[in-house]
Amino acid sequence: MSRNLGSALLAAAAAVGGAEGAAAQNAVKVGDRPAYVFQSALVNGEGVKSLADLQGRPVVVEFSGTR
Amino acid sequence: MKLEAEFGDDVTVLLIESQGATPEKMESFALQQKWLLAGGIWTTEQPFQTGSGSLPHTVVLGIDGEVLFNDRPSSAVENLVSEQIKLAKKGPKGLSPACAKAWVEFEKGGYATAIAALEAVQDGPEKEAARKLAASLTTRAKAKVARLAWLLENAEFEKADKLAPLLVKGLAGHATLEPKATELAAKLVAKEIAPERDAAKAFDKIEKKIAKDGLDPSALKQLAGLVEKFRETRAGKRAAHMLKVVEG
Numbered sequence: 054m055s056r057n058l059g060s061a062l063l064a065a066a067a068a069v070g071g072a073e074g075a076a077a078q079n080a081v082k083v084g085d086r087p088a089y090v091f092q093s094a095l096v097n098g099e100g101v102k103s104l105a106d107l108q109g110r111p112v113v114v115e116f117s118g119t120r
Numbered sequence: 121m122k123l124e125a126e127f128g129d130d131v132t133v134l135l136i137e138s139q140g141a142t143p144e145k146m147e148s149f150a151l152q153q154k155w156l157l158a159g160g161i162w163t164t165e166q167p168f169q170t171g172s173g174s175l176p177h178t179v180v181l182g183i184d185g186e187v188l189f190n191d192r193p194s195s196a197v198e199n200l201v202s203e204q205i206k207l208a209k210k211g212p213k214g215l216s217p218a219c220a221k222a223w224v225e226f227e228k229g230g231y232a233t234a235i236a237a238l239e240a241v242q243d244g245p246e247k248e249a250a251r252k253l254a255a256s257l258t259t260r261a262k263a264k265v266a267r268l269a270w271l272l273e274n275a276e277f278e279k280a281d282k283l284a285p286l287l288v289k290g291l292a293g294h295a296t297l298e299p300k301a302t303e304l305a306a307k308l309v310a311k312e313i314a315p316e317r318d319a320a321k322a323f324d325k326i327e328k329k330i331a332k333d334g335l336d337p338s339a340l341k342q343l344a345g346l347v348e349k350f351r352e353t354r355a356g357k358r359a360a361h362m363l364k365v366v367e368g
Contacts, residue, residue, distance in 0.1 A: 080171025086185045089167035096147050096162035100270035104167055104185060106263035108256060109227075111204035112132045112181040113123055113197060116170060118139035119149035 123201060124159040130205045133160040136167070138175055148365045152335060180204075184212045184256075216246040219253045229286055231261045232294035265297055268304050275320040275354035277308070284308050319350035323359055335366055 090103040137146040180189035211223030226234035241250035271280035284305040291298045326342045343359045350356035
């Protein structure tokens with residue numbers, strides 16, 4: 054492996070690690086109050102445009118896949 | 121879906137597709153699984169990071185938007201939701217007396233009265249808390265009016281007919297929201313909407329069949345027939361959209 058390629062791979066790995074690290078750092082924690090305004094209409098959203106609109110009832114946010 | 125079946129409208133389930141599917145693919149999948157018609161709000165947008173790399177993953181937000189749980193799905197979720205539903209009637213812990221009273225009033229349907237009571241707190245130690253809660257309750261009241269507008273726009277007349285009188289009554293005296301609620305309620309009973317109501321009734325019947333039996337060939341045929349008969353109505357357009365999504 055050339056020195057340049059090695060450096061490039063190390064830099065790429067650091068960038069990926071950095072992105073993951075940033076995502077983890079920005080992750081919500083118990084006690085946080087996340088705010089978010091949705092950019093597009095929600096399916097079955099019944100007019101909901103933001104997380105704030107959902108306050109007053111508990112909200113279960115399920116992250117899942119469809120594959 | 122289980123949570124919605126158990127707690128009904130007392131809980132909101134927000135489903136986030138997290139494998140990069142397009143909104144159309146997500147909708148098609150949810151329809152094929154009969155999940156879409158069982159309730160739940162669907163989106164492909166990530167409203168926040170969870171810090172987890174695996175799916176499925178669950179976050180529970182309390183009645184005031186606070187993160188109470190952030191982990192893999194477990195039975196703890198059901199208990200938390202149950203506790204929060206009880207709390208929703210009297211408000212989050214630690215509310216000042218004026219805020220607690222306004223929260224309860226809002227939950228009983230006195231939306232404008234609750235907001236006005238909080239806005240009347242102009243000084244004293246409760247002023248800041250009252251200002252914040254007034255803003256939050258105003259957002260929620262606006263969301264209720266937006267919901268009525270959405271229900272009307274999407275020909276969901278059964279739900280709209282129930283919500284409209286509650287909003288007109290509960291928002292009486294609110295300078296901006298009462299006129300909006302009254303205007304929407306008037307549209308609901310307008311003569312011109314009769315064809316929309318006929319189409320919606322036919323669509324509801326098919327939706328209930330799909331929720332029970334799935335998207336079988338007879339349901340698809342019924343949807344196509346509805347599109348043909350009620351092409352220019354909102355329900356006709358919804359049926360056409362459903363067929364388009366399913367047929368990919």
